[in-house]
Amino acid sequence: MSQQAISNRHGEQDLIxxxxxxxxxxxxxxxxxxxxxxxxxxxxINDVYGVASFYSFLSTQPLGRNIIRICQSxxxxxxxxxxxxxxxxxxxxxxxxxxxxxxxxxxxxxxCIGLCDRAPAMMINYDSHVDLTPKKIAQIxxxxx
Amino acid sequence: MVANGKEIDPVGRQICSxxxxxxxxxxxxxxxxxxxxxxxxxxxxxIENEITLTxxxxxxxxxxxxxxxxxxxxxxxxxxxxxHVSRLPPSGVCRLCVVEVAGSRTLVGACxxxxxxxxxxxxxxxxxxxxxxxxxxxxxxxxxDSCLICxxxxxxxxxxxxxxxxxGLPRFxxxxxxxxxxYENPNIIRDMSKxxxxxxxxxxxxxxxxxxxxxxxxxxxxxxxxxGCDQPVDKEACQDCDECITLCPSGALRRPRRPxxxxxxxxxxxxx
Numbered sequence: 001m002s003q004q005a006i007s008n009r010h011g012e013q014d015l016i017x018x019x020x021x022x023x024x025x026x027x028x029x030x031x032x033x034x035x036x037x038x039x040x041x042x043x044x045i046n047d048v049y050g051v052a053s054f055y056s057f058l059s060t061q062p063l064g065r066n067i068i069r070i071c072q073s074x075x076x077x078x079x080x081x082x083x084x085x086x087x088x089x090x091x092x093x094x095x096x097x098x099x100x101x102x103x104x105x106x107x108x109x110x111x112c113i114g115l116c117d118r119a120p121a122m123m124i125n126y127d128s129h130v131d132l133t134p135k136k137i138a139q140i141x142x143x144x145x
Numbered sequence: 146m147v148a149n150g151k152e153i154d155p156v157g158r159q160i161c162s163x164x165x166x167x168x169x170x171x172x173x174x175x176x177x178x179x180x181x182x183x184x185x186x187x188x189x190x191x192i193e194n195e196i197t198l199t200x201x202x203x204x205x206x207x208x209x210x211x212x213x214x215x216x217x218x219x220x221x222x223x224x225x226x227x228x229h230v231s232r233l234p235p236s237g238v239c240r241l242c243v244v245e246v247a248g249s250r251t252l253v254g255a256c257x258x259x260x261x262x263x264x265x266x267x268x269x270x271x272x273x274x275x276x277x278x279x280x281x282x283x284x285x286x287x288x289x290d291s292c293l294i295c296x297x298x299x300x301x302x303x304x305x306x307x308x309x310x311x312x313g314l315p316r317f318x319x320x321x322x323x324x325x326x327x328y329e330n331p332n333i334i335r336d337m338s339k340x341x342x343x344x345x346x347x348x349x350x351x352x353x354x355x356x357x358x359x360x361x362x363x364x365x366x367x368x369x370x371x372x373g374c375d376q377p378v379d380k381e382a383c384q385d386c387d388e389c390i391t392l393c394p395s396g397a398l399r400r401p402r403r404p405x406x407x408x409x410x411x412x413x414x415x416x417x
Contacts (some may be wrong), residue, residue: 031374043357049374050360060374 015041015051019058028059056110064099064106066144068092069123072109075116084120085109087134091141104145198264213255213266214242222268225277225306227284227394228343229256233352236344240280241306244268252276278310285312286319288395289338295396302394303341320366329377332385333398337369340397346370346389353388 015037022033029052038045052058056069070076070085089095092105099106115121118130129140194209200217207216212235217224228239235257243252247265252273255266267273285307292298324337347359347370358378362371372378390398 034374044360045374046358046360046362046372049371050362053362053371053375054364056364 015043015048016055019048019052019055023058028062030060030062034060056108062099064103066104066124067106067108068141069108069110069113070096071111071113071115071119071121073112073116075112076120079119081120083134084122084132084137087137088122088141091137105141196260196262198260198262198266200266201268207260211260213244213246213253213258213260213264216260217244217255217266217268224255224268225309226256227302227306227341228345230345230349230392233345233348236348239341239343241277243273243276245270245273274310278312281307281310282312282316283319284341286315286317287321288341289321291339291396295339296399296402297393297396301396322369324369327377328401330380330383331401332380332383332387333378333390334401335378336397336399339395340370341395342368342370343394344370345392345394346398349388349392354386356382358382359389 018037018041019029022029022037026033034048034052035045038048041048049060052060068088070088071081072085076084085096088107092100092107094100094105094107096107096109110123113121113123113128115128115130120132121128121130122132123129124140124144129136132140195206196209196211197204197206198216199205200213200220200222205216205220207219214224214226214229215231224242224244226239226242228236229242235254237254237257240254242255244255244258245267246253246258255268281303284303288303292301292304295301298304322338322340327335327337342361344361347361350359351357358372359370360372361368362375363369369375372383387400390400393399
Protein backbone atom coordinates (compact mmCIF):
# COMPACT_ATOMS: atom_id res chain seq x y z
CA MET A 1 0.00 0.00 0.00
CA SER A 2 2.66 2.51 0.99
CA GLN A 3 4.77 1.52 -2.02
CA GLN A 4 1.92 2.58 -4.25
CA ALA A 5 1.83 5.98 -2.56
CA ILE A 6 5.56 6.56 -3.12
CA SER A 7 5.74 5.38 -6.72
CA ASN A 8 3.11 7.93 -7.70
CA ARG A 9 5.53 10.67 -6.79
CA HIS A 10 8.51 9.62 -8.89
CA GLY A 11 7.73 12.14 -11.62
CA GLU A 12 8.35 15.02 -9.25
CA GLN A 13 12.05 14.31 -8.89
CA ASP A 14 14.18 17.43 -9.00
CA LEU A 15 11.13 19.70 -9.12
CA ILE A 16 12.51 21.70 -6.20
CA UNK A 17 15.88 22.11 -7.94
CA UNK A 18 14.19 23.49 -11.04
CA UNK A 19 11.98 25.80 -9.01
CA UNK A 20 15.04 27.16 -7.18
CA UNK A 21 16.71 27.73 -10.53
CA UNK A 22 13.67 29.66 -11.76
CA UNK A 23 13.57 31.67 -8.55
CA UNK A 24 17.25 32.62 -8.92
CA UNK A 25 16.82 33.53 -12.59
CA UNK A 26 13.58 35.50 -12.51
CA UNK A 27 13.26 36.57 -8.88
CA UNK A 28 9.98 34.69 -8.55
CA UNK A 29 8.28 31.62 -9.96
CA UNK A 30 5.67 32.88 -12.36
CA UNK A 31 2.64 30.99 -13.56
CA UNK A 32 4.19 30.58 -17.01
CA UNK A 33 7.31 29.02 -15.49
CA UNK A 34 5.18 26.65 -13.42
CA UNK A 35 3.15 25.64 -16.48
CA UNK A 36 6.38 25.05 -18.42
CA UNK A 37 7.83 22.93 -15.58
CA UNK A 38 4.63 20.92 -15.29
CA UNK A 39 4.72 20.17 -19.00
CA UNK A 40 8.40 19.17 -19.05
CA UNK A 41 8.12 16.95 -15.94
CA UNK A 42 4.73 15.55 -16.97
CA UNK A 43 3.03 16.43 -13.69
CA UNK A 44 -0.09 18.55 -13.12
CA ILE A 45 0.44 22.28 -12.59
CA ASN A 46 -1.34 22.12 -9.22
CA ASP A 47 1.44 19.86 -7.92
CA VAL A 48 4.06 22.40 -9.02
CA TYR A 49 2.06 25.19 -7.41
CA GLY A 50 1.69 23.12 -4.24
CA VAL A 51 5.46 22.78 -3.89
CA ALA A 52 6.21 26.37 -4.90
CA SER A 53 3.72 27.79 -2.41
CA PHE A 54 4.93 25.52 0.42
CA TYR A 55 8.54 26.75 0.58
CA SER A 56 9.06 30.24 1.92
CA PHE A 57 12.22 30.75 -0.16
CA LEU A 58 10.19 30.28 -3.34
CA SER A 59 7.78 33.03 -4.26
CA THR A 60 4.88 32.90 -6.68
CA GLN A 61 4.55 36.70 -6.60
CA PRO A 62 7.11 39.18 -8.00
CA LEU A 63 9.46 40.44 -5.27
CA GLY A 64 11.71 43.45 -4.78
CA ARG A 65 15.43 43.48 -5.59
CA ASN A 66 16.40 42.76 -2.00
CA ILE A 67 14.45 40.41 0.24
CA ILE A 68 14.58 41.02 3.97
CA ARG A 69 13.74 37.94 6.01
CA ILE A 70 13.49 38.41 9.74
CA CYS A 71 13.39 35.37 11.97
CA GLN A 72 10.15 35.03 13.92
CA SER A 73 11.06 31.91 15.88
CA UNK A 74 11.30 31.67 19.64
CA UNK A 75 15.01 32.44 20.34
CA UNK A 76 14.87 35.62 18.26
CA UNK A 77 11.57 36.54 19.85
CA UNK A 78 13.09 36.20 23.32
CA UNK A 79 15.96 38.47 22.26
CA UNK A 80 13.44 41.19 21.27
CA UNK A 81 13.09 40.27 17.60
CA UNK A 82 9.83 42.22 17.59
CA UNK A 83 11.70 45.52 17.98
CA UNK A 84 13.84 44.62 14.94
CA UNK A 85 10.72 43.97 12.88
CA UNK A 86 9.24 47.26 13.99
CA UNK A 87 12.36 49.28 13.21
CA UNK A 88 12.71 47.66 9.76
CA UNK A 89 9.04 48.39 9.08
CA UNK A 90 9.59 52.00 10.15
CA UNK A 91 12.76 52.35 8.08
CA UNK A 92 11.27 51.17 4.77
CA UNK A 93 7.62 52.01 5.47
CA UNK A 94 6.00 48.64 4.73
CA UNK A 95 4.69 45.79 6.84
CA UNK A 96 5.77 42.12 6.52
CA UNK A 97 4.52 40.52 3.32
CA UNK A 98 4.77 43.71 1.26
CA UNK A 99 7.19 45.13 -1.32
CA UNK A 100 8.20 48.79 -1.41
CA UNK A 101 6.76 50.87 -4.25
CA UNK A 102 10.23 51.43 -5.75
CA UNK A 103 10.85 47.68 -5.82
CA UNK A 104 13.94 47.99 -3.65
CA UNK A 105 12.92 45.84 -0.68
CA UNK A 106 10.55 42.99 0.02
CA UNK A 107 9.87 42.39 3.70
CA UNK A 108 9.08 38.88 4.91
CA UNK A 109 9.04 36.99 8.17
CA UNK A 110 10.64 33.57 8.20
CA UNK A 111 10.97 30.69 10.57
CA CYS A 112 14.29 29.71 12.15
CA ILE A 113 17.29 30.41 9.96
CA GLY A 114 19.71 28.62 12.27
CA LEU A 115 21.38 31.69 13.76
CA CYS A 116 19.87 31.32 17.21
CA ASP A 117 23.27 31.58 18.94
CA ARG A 118 23.49 35.18 17.79
CA ALA A 119 19.82 36.14 17.93
CA PRO A 120 18.04 38.27 16.86
CA ALA A 121 18.94 37.54 13.28
CA MET A 122 17.78 38.42 9.80
CA MET A 123 18.75 37.63 6.25
CA ILE A 124 18.89 40.08 3.40
CA ASN A 125 19.08 38.12 0.15
CA TYR A 126 21.57 35.45 1.22
CA ASP A 127 23.65 37.54 3.67
CA SER A 128 22.98 36.95 7.33
CA HIS A 129 22.92 39.78 9.85
CA VAL A 130 23.16 38.81 13.52
CA ASP A 131 23.13 40.40 16.99
CA LEU A 132 20.75 43.02 15.69
CA THR A 133 19.69 46.15 17.56
CA PRO A 134 17.25 48.77 16.28
CA LYS A 135 20.19 51.19 15.94
CA LYS A 136 22.03 48.95 13.46
CA ILE A 137 19.09 48.63 11.06
CA ALA A 138 19.41 51.91 9.14
CA GLN A 139 23.11 51.36 8.53
CA ILE A 140 22.59 47.75 7.33
CA UNK A 141 19.73 48.67 5.01
CA UNK A 142 21.79 51.55 3.61
CA UNK A 143 24.32 49.12 2.13
CA UNK A 144 21.67 47.66 -0.20
CA UNK A 145 20.63 49.38 -3.38
CA MET B 146 -6.74 -24.66 55.75
CA VAL B 147 -7.56 -27.86 57.63
CA ALA B 148 -9.67 -27.99 60.81
CA ASN B 149 -11.04 -31.10 62.53
CA GLY B 150 -9.80 -33.25 59.63
CA LYS B 151 -12.03 -31.36 57.09
CA GLU B 152 -10.87 -28.73 54.68
CA ILE B 153 -12.37 -25.30 55.15
CA ASP B 154 -11.66 -22.00 53.47
CA PRO B 155 -10.22 -19.07 55.52
CA VAL B 156 -13.69 -17.74 56.30
CA GLY B 157 -14.62 -21.05 57.93
CA ARG B 158 -16.96 -22.62 55.36
CA GLN B 159 -16.38 -26.19 54.39
CA ILE B 160 -15.09 -26.60 50.87
CA CYS B 161 -17.53 -28.77 48.93
CA SER B 162 -15.41 -30.29 46.18
CA UNK B 163 -13.47 -33.36 47.31
CA UNK B 164 -9.72 -33.39 46.92
CA UNK B 165 -9.35 -36.18 44.29
CA UNK B 166 -11.48 -34.29 41.75
CA UNK B 167 -9.34 -31.19 42.19
CA UNK B 168 -6.20 -33.16 41.54
CA UNK B 169 -7.55 -34.64 38.32
CA UNK B 170 -8.59 -31.26 37.03
CA UNK B 171 -5.19 -29.80 37.72
CA UNK B 172 -3.50 -32.63 35.91
CA UNK B 173 -5.77 -32.63 32.89
CA UNK B 174 -6.19 -28.91 32.31
CA UNK B 175 -2.62 -28.02 31.30
CA UNK B 176 -2.66 -30.61 28.55
CA UNK B 177 -5.91 -29.31 27.17
CA UNK B 178 -4.76 -25.71 27.24
CA UNK B 179 -1.47 -26.32 25.52
CA UNK B 180 -2.42 -29.05 23.10
CA UNK B 181 -5.48 -27.58 21.38
CA UNK B 182 -4.32 -24.08 20.30
CA UNK B 183 -1.02 -25.32 18.84
CA UNK B 184 -2.79 -27.80 16.59
CA UNK B 185 -5.29 -25.18 15.38
CA UNK B 186 -2.79 -22.41 14.70
CA UNK B 187 -0.41 -24.73 12.87
CA UNK B 188 -3.18 -25.98 10.66
CA UNK B 189 -4.16 -22.42 9.80
CA UNK B 190 -0.62 -21.26 9.09
CA UNK B 191 -0.26 -23.95 6.47
CA ILE B 192 -3.15 -22.43 4.50
CA GLU B 193 -1.66 -18.96 4.13
CA ASN B 194 0.90 -16.76 5.82
CA GLU B 195 -1.28 -15.89 8.74
CA ILE B 196 -0.38 -13.43 11.47
CA THR B 197 -1.90 -13.65 14.92
CA LEU B 198 -2.11 -10.63 17.15
CA THR B 199 -4.00 -9.46 20.21
CA UNK B 200 -6.62 -6.78 19.81
CA UNK B 201 -8.29 -5.40 22.94
CA UNK B 202 -7.16 -8.50 24.83
CA UNK B 203 -8.64 -11.08 22.48
CA UNK B 204 -6.63 -12.97 19.86
CA UNK B 205 -7.38 -12.11 16.23
CA UNK B 206 -5.65 -13.08 13.03
CA UNK B 207 -4.96 -11.53 9.66
CA UNK B 208 -2.92 -12.11 6.56
CA UNK B 209 0.51 -10.60 5.94
CA UNK B 210 0.26 -7.10 4.49
CA UNK B 211 -3.02 -6.22 6.17
CA UNK B 212 -3.25 -3.07 8.23
CA UNK B 213 -4.50 -2.86 11.81
CA UNK B 214 -7.64 -1.10 10.57
CA UNK B 215 -8.44 -3.85 8.09
CA UNK B 216 -8.05 -6.55 10.74
CA UNK B 217 -10.14 -4.54 13.21
CA UNK B 218 -12.96 -4.04 10.72
CA UNK B 219 -12.86 -7.70 9.76
CA UNK B 220 -13.36 -8.55 13.43
CA UNK B 221 -16.16 -6.08 13.96
CA UNK B 222 -14.17 -3.46 15.87
CA UNK B 223 -15.22 0.02 14.81
CA UNK B 224 -12.34 2.48 14.45
CA UNK B 225 -13.52 5.87 13.17
CA UNK B 226 -11.75 7.36 10.15
CA UNK B 227 -12.11 10.52 8.11
CA UNK B 228 -9.39 10.23 5.49
CA HIS B 229 -9.36 6.49 4.83
CA VAL B 230 -11.08 4.96 1.81
CA SER B 231 -10.71 1.20 1.60
CA ARG B 232 -10.13 1.08 -2.17
CA LEU B 233 -7.51 3.87 -2.14
CA PRO B 234 -3.97 3.88 -0.71
CA PRO B 235 -3.92 5.20 2.87
CA SER B 236 -2.73 8.75 3.45
CA GLY B 237 -2.93 8.69 7.27
CA VAL B 238 -3.57 12.41 7.69
CA CYS B 239 -6.73 12.61 9.82
CA ARG B 240 -5.14 10.65 12.73
CA LEU B 241 -8.58 9.61 13.90
CA CYS B 242 -7.73 5.92 13.60
CA VAL B 243 -4.89 6.09 16.12
CA VAL B 244 -4.48 2.99 18.28
CA GLU B 245 -2.17 2.01 21.10
CA VAL B 246 0.43 -0.63 20.22
CA ALA B 247 2.43 -2.16 23.07
CA GLY B 248 6.07 -1.09 22.80
CA SER B 249 5.37 1.89 20.57
CA ARG B 250 6.34 5.28 21.96
CA THR B 251 3.50 7.11 20.23
CA LEU B 252 -0.02 6.29 19.14
CA VAL B 253 0.09 4.80 15.64
CA GLY B 254 -2.32 5.25 12.78
CA ALA B 255 -4.24 2.02 12.25
CA CYS B 256 -5.00 2.69 8.58
CA UNK B 257 -1.35 2.63 7.49
CA UNK B 258 0.38 0.39 10.06
CA UNK B 259 0.82 -3.20 8.90
CA UNK B 260 0.20 -5.95 11.42
CA UNK B 261 3.07 -7.95 12.86
CA UNK B 262 3.16 -11.26 14.70
CA UNK B 263 2.27 -10.97 18.37
CA UNK B 264 1.31 -7.29 18.17
CA UNK B 265 -0.71 -6.07 21.18
CA UNK B 266 -3.24 -3.47 20.03
CA UNK B 267 -5.75 -1.47 22.05
CA UNK B 268 -8.32 0.37 19.95
CA UNK B 269 -10.58 1.96 22.53
CA UNK B 270 -8.48 2.65 25.63
CA UNK B 271 -9.22 5.87 27.57
CA UNK B 272 -6.02 7.45 26.19
CA UNK B 273 -7.10 6.83 22.60
CA UNK B 274 -10.67 7.97 23.14
CA UNK B 275 -9.34 11.21 24.64
CA UNK B 276 -6.96 11.71 21.70
CA UNK B 277 -9.71 11.07 19.16
CA UNK B 278 -12.12 13.36 20.92
CA UNK B 279 -9.65 16.23 20.95
CA UNK B 280 -8.85 15.71 17.26
CA UNK B 281 -12.50 15.98 16.30
CA UNK B 282 -13.05 18.88 18.69
CA UNK B 283 -10.22 20.77 17.01
CA UNK B 284 -11.63 20.00 13.57
CA UNK B 285 -15.04 21.22 14.68
CA UNK B 286 -13.56 24.31 16.36
CA UNK B 287 -12.19 25.59 13.03
CA UNK B 288 -15.18 24.40 11.04
CA UNK B 289 -17.79 27.00 10.10
CA ASP B 290 -21.02 26.79 12.11
CA SER B 291 -23.15 26.39 9.02
CA CYS B 292 -24.45 22.85 9.54
CA LEU B 293 -28.06 24.08 9.54
CA ILE B 294 -27.82 25.33 5.97
CA CYS B 295 -25.15 22.92 4.73
CA UNK B 296 -26.18 20.76 1.80
CA UNK B 297 -24.31 17.76 3.16
CA UNK B 298 -25.42 18.13 6.80
CA UNK B 299 -27.44 14.91 6.75
CA UNK B 300 -24.73 12.77 5.22
CA UNK B 301 -21.73 14.56 6.76
CA UNK B 302 -19.14 12.10 8.07
CA UNK B 303 -17.49 14.72 10.24
CA UNK B 304 -20.79 15.58 11.91
CA UNK B 305 -21.61 11.91 12.31
CA UNK B 306 -18.30 11.19 14.03
CA UNK B 307 -18.62 14.32 16.18
CA UNK B 308 -22.01 13.07 17.33
CA UNK B 309 -20.68 9.56 17.86
CA UNK B 310 -17.78 10.75 20.02
CA UNK B 311 -20.15 13.03 21.91
CA UNK B 312 -18.37 16.27 21.11
CA GLY B 313 -20.34 18.96 22.85
CA LEU B 314 -20.04 22.69 22.42
CA PRO B 315 -16.56 23.79 21.27
CA ARG B 316 -14.00 24.09 24.05
CA PHE B 317 -11.33 25.62 21.86
CA UNK B 318 -11.32 28.99 20.22
CA UNK B 319 -9.63 28.32 16.92
CA UNK B 320 -9.17 30.52 13.91
CA UNK B 321 -11.54 29.75 11.08
CA UNK B 322 -10.92 29.82 7.36
CA UNK B 323 -12.93 32.14 5.19
CA UNK B 324 -12.57 31.33 1.53
CA UNK B 325 -14.92 32.48 -1.20
CA UNK B 326 -17.25 29.84 -2.59
CA UNK B 327 -15.99 28.39 -5.87
CA TYR B 328 -19.03 27.78 -8.06
CA GLU B 329 -17.64 28.56 -11.51
CA ASN B 330 -17.62 24.92 -12.52
CA PRO B 331 -21.08 23.52 -13.36
CA ASN B 332 -20.14 20.08 -11.98
CA ILE B 333 -18.70 20.94 -8.59
CA ILE B 334 -19.07 23.59 -5.90
CA ARG B 335 -16.08 23.94 -3.59
CA ASP B 336 -16.37 25.61 -0.20
CA MET B 337 -12.83 25.40 1.12
CA SER B 338 -13.76 26.95 4.47
CA LYS B 339 -15.44 23.62 5.28
CA UNK B 340 -12.47 21.53 4.11
CA UNK B 341 -10.79 19.38 6.77
CA UNK B 342 -7.77 18.57 4.55
CA UNK B 343 -8.39 14.82 4.53
CA UNK B 344 -6.96 14.64 0.96
CA UNK B 345 -9.60 12.17 -0.17
CA UNK B 346 -10.38 14.30 -3.24
CA UNK B 347 -6.66 14.59 -4.06
CA UNK B 348 -6.18 10.81 -3.98
CA UNK B 349 -9.54 10.01 -5.59
CA UNK B 350 -8.96 12.28 -8.57
CA UNK B 351 -5.53 10.75 -9.07
CA UNK B 352 -6.25 7.08 -8.46
CA UNK B 353 -9.84 6.69 -9.57
CA UNK B 354 -9.91 9.10 -12.51
CA UNK B 355 -6.23 9.61 -13.34
CA UNK B 356 -6.87 13.35 -13.63
CA UNK B 357 -4.86 14.79 -10.71
CA UNK B 358 -6.78 18.04 -10.55
CA UNK B 359 -6.16 18.69 -6.86
CA UNK B 360 -3.05 19.25 -4.76
CA UNK B 361 -2.39 20.59 -1.31
CA UNK B 362 -0.70 24.00 -1.41
CA UNK B 363 0.59 26.50 1.16
CA UNK B 364 1.73 25.52 4.59
CA UNK B 365 0.49 25.06 8.15
CA UNK B 366 -2.80 26.74 8.94
CA UNK B 367 -2.93 28.20 5.42
CA UNK B 368 -2.84 24.72 3.83
CA UNK B 369 -5.52 24.40 1.21
CA UNK B 370 -6.53 21.97 -1.51
CA UNK B 371 -6.05 23.86 -4.76
CA UNK B 372 -6.68 23.24 -8.41
CA GLY B 373 -4.33 24.82 -10.96
CA CYS B 374 -2.57 27.83 -9.45
CA ASP B 375 -5.27 28.27 -6.81
CA GLN B 376 -7.86 28.80 -9.51
CA PRO B 377 -11.40 27.50 -10.01
CA VAL B 378 -11.58 23.85 -11.13
CA ASP B 379 -11.01 23.55 -14.87
CA LYS B 380 -14.32 23.09 -16.67
CA GLU B 381 -12.70 21.00 -19.41
CA ALA B 382 -10.80 18.60 -17.15
CA CYS B 383 -13.44 18.09 -14.43
CA GLN B 384 -16.31 16.27 -16.05
CA ASP B 385 -19.35 15.10 -14.12
CA CYS B 386 -17.69 12.14 -12.35
CA ASP B 387 -18.68 12.92 -8.73
CA GLU B 388 -15.94 10.66 -7.26
CA CYS B 389 -14.51 13.36 -5.02
CA ILE B 390 -17.93 14.76 -4.13
CA THR B 391 -19.23 11.42 -2.84
CA LEU B 392 -15.99 10.81 -0.93
CA CYS B 393 -15.75 14.26 0.69
CA PRO B 394 -16.41 13.72 4.44
CA SER B 395 -17.59 17.30 4.98
CA GLY B 396 -19.60 19.83 3.03
CA ALA B 397 -16.54 21.21 1.24
CA LEU B 398 -17.37 19.59 -2.09
CA ARG B 399 -20.86 19.36 -3.43
CA ARG B 400 -22.76 19.04 -6.64
CA PRO B 401 -24.80 22.06 -7.66
CA ARG B 402 -28.36 21.29 -6.66
CA ARG B 403 -30.76 21.39 -9.58
CA PRO B 404 -34.15 23.07 -9.14
CA UNK B 405 -36.63 20.72 -7.45
CA UNK B 406 -33.91 18.38 -6.17
CA UNK B 407 -34.16 17.51 -2.51
CA UNK B 408 -31.50 17.41 0.16
CA UNK B 409 -29.62 14.15 0.42
CA UNK B 410 -31.00 11.69 2.97
CA UNK B 411 -33.14 12.26 6.02
CA UNK B 412 -32.13 14.59 8.83
CA UNK B 413 -29.30 13.27 10.98
CA UNK B 414 -30.26 12.71 14.58
CA UNK B 415 -27.63 13.73 17.06
CA UNK B 416 -27.17 11.65 20.18
CA UNK B 417 -27.53 13.07 23.67
